[in-house]
Amino acid sequence: MPNKFYITTAIDYVNSKPHIGHALEKLQADVLARYHRLIGDEVFFLTGTDEHGAKIVKAADKAGKTPREFTDEISASFVELTKKLNISNDDFIRTTDQEKHWPGVYKIWNAIKENEDLYKDTYEGLYCVGHEAFMKKSDLKDGECPDHKTKPEKIKEENYFFKLSKYKKDLEKAYRDGVVKIFPETRKNEVLSMLKDSEDISFSRPSKDLKWGIPVPNDKDHTIYVWSDALTNYLSAIGYGRNDDWLKWWPANTHVIGKDILRFHAIIWPAMLMSAGIDLPKSIAVHGFITVEGEKMSKTIGNVISPIDLIGKHGVDPIRYFLLREIPSTQDGDFSQSKLEERYNGDLANNLGNLVSRTAKLIETRLSGELDFKDHFVDIDAHKKVQETSQKYAVALNDFRLHDALSAVWELLSYANSYIDTRKPWDKDADAQNIMTTLTTVLGIILNSAWFLKPFIPDTADKIFKMFGTTEDHTKWVGNKFEINKLEPLFPRIKS
Structure with a gap:
């Protein structure tokens, strides 16, 4: 019976269209989903959109649309992004979906309430409109929200509160005991520090101030706040509140999130689950932010990069590979057009593309377009190099170091290029043994590299397999007769 693997991205807030930061998170989760399918696991991969809140109403008003019209339009742009990026998600959840999402929200709210972890109180606090969240003084920098560079408003109102403080010790133990793993490890220390000043949190807003949302059960004067609405998508999408299908997939193996929502996912969400008597997710993988030529992306500066525009210009796999x-x-990184072109020409066109095309050409010219793959022709040192790469690759993926997994593959490709350059099978004096050993060895490296790259640049991997007349099923490579199929170059060079 195959292992189960359930992975999620954070659901994206639909106050504006997607940028490359949204693309990065989906790609990271997609790599892990595709990898686990490749090794035979049964996978469910979820993404979606977070569509309630006062900020949505303001954005819709500004656009001259109703909240429903506005959220339909922006959510559709995120669906388009998943398709353009070749994301392999199994479902796309929308928090405005009253049939699929709302029953799960009601169920977890009632479960928390039945556990006597909800109470009404008057709250006076600092409210950040950008986050649509109350903030602690310790979260501010020079009195401002560090993300939105604005001073939060002082608000006093009656809300439902969740007894988060009740679960602080249990949460600390869960992290110290490794029940929930956080990647990278440094983020775990951050969470343990955040736990120290965590206190009960507002779980609703007055409906007069927040009409665009899910009503509190049996209380028309209050609207459910973001925590038990948006976060519950990870359960509602797989059936929680509607049927028992969710039990097959839960607990989630990995939540892939940005560093700005770590508190919500590592403290509030697991505390909610504890209160409702539901198992905790197994891991949280935390990525950083993308800057553009050293600057934070900003509409004011005008440097917000559309991933869909990039794909239209360069194709999907180059963008997947670059990001x-x-x-x-797990860290911040920078985008620039010059870096993209450097990676494209250096890594994709020269290293990978050139190796594949010249190997195919040599099989055509030196072996009449056909290579009978016998394992005794495979160089022993090269075989060891492939095995070492496989180990590095698997460890890197399991530790959420996707860039390191790719780095290991490119080391292998560089080895193959050096190997073929040293042995010169094109030389007129090369003997049959040299030709067969060299081309069999290099073809083996190419096929293994394509298998490693299948989760990262799937279209390119498929083109490589097609060029050599095979598939990703590595059990059928040895003993196979490979015939060359002529295809266009994988990556024509970009001229600056």
Whole structure:
């Protein structure tokens, strides 16, 4: 019976259209989903959109649309992004979906309430409109929200509160005991520090101030706040509140999120689950931000990069490769057109593309277009190099270091290029043994590299397999007769 693997991205807030930061998170989760399918696991991969809140109403008003019209339009742009990026998600959840999402929200709210972890109180606090969240003084920098560079408003109102403080010790133990893993490890220390000043949190807003949302059960004067609405998508999408299908997939193996929502996912969400008597997710993978030529993306500066525009210009796999290789998986990284072109020409066109095309050409000219793959022709040192790469690759993926997994593959490709250059099978004096050993060895490296690259640049991997007349099923490579199929170059060079 195959292992189960359930992975999610954060659901994107639909106050504006997607940028490359949204693309990065989806790609990271997509790599892990595709990898687990490749090794035979049964996978469910979820993404979606977060569509309630006062900020949505303001954005819709500004656009001259109703909240429903506005959210339909922006959510559709995120669906388009998943398709353009070749994301392999199994479902796309929308928090405005009253049939699929709302029953799960009601169920977890009632479960928390039945556990006597909800109470009404008057709250006076600092409210950040950008986050649509109350903030602690310790979250501010020079009195401002560090993300939105604005001073939060002082608000006093009656809300439902969740007894988060009740679960602080249990949460600390879960992280110290490794029940929930956080990648990178440094983020775990951050969470343990955040736990120290965590206190009960507002779980609703007055409906007079927040009409665009899910009503509190049996209380028309209050609207459910973001925590038990948006976060519950990870359960509602797989059936929680509607049927028992969710039990097959839960707990989630990995939540892939940005560093700005770590508190929500590592403290509030697991505390909610504890209260409702539901198992905790197994891991949280935290990525950083993308800057553009050293600057934070900003509409004011005008440097917000559309991933869909980039794909239209360069194709999907070059963009997938660049974001996954250039941006360290758990750190901040930078985008520039010059870096993209450098990666494209150096890594994709020269290293990978050139190796594949010249190997195919040599099989055509030196072996009449056909290579009978016998394992005794495979160089022993090269075989060891492939095995070492396989180990590095698997460890890197399991540790959420996707860029390191790609780095290991490119080391292998560089080895193959050096190997073929040293042995010169094109030389008129090369003997049959040299030709067969060299081309069999290099073809083996190419096929293994294509298998490693299948989760990262799937279209390119498929083109490589097609060029050599085979598939990703590595059990059928040895003993196979490979015939060359002529295809266009994988990556024509970009001229600056």
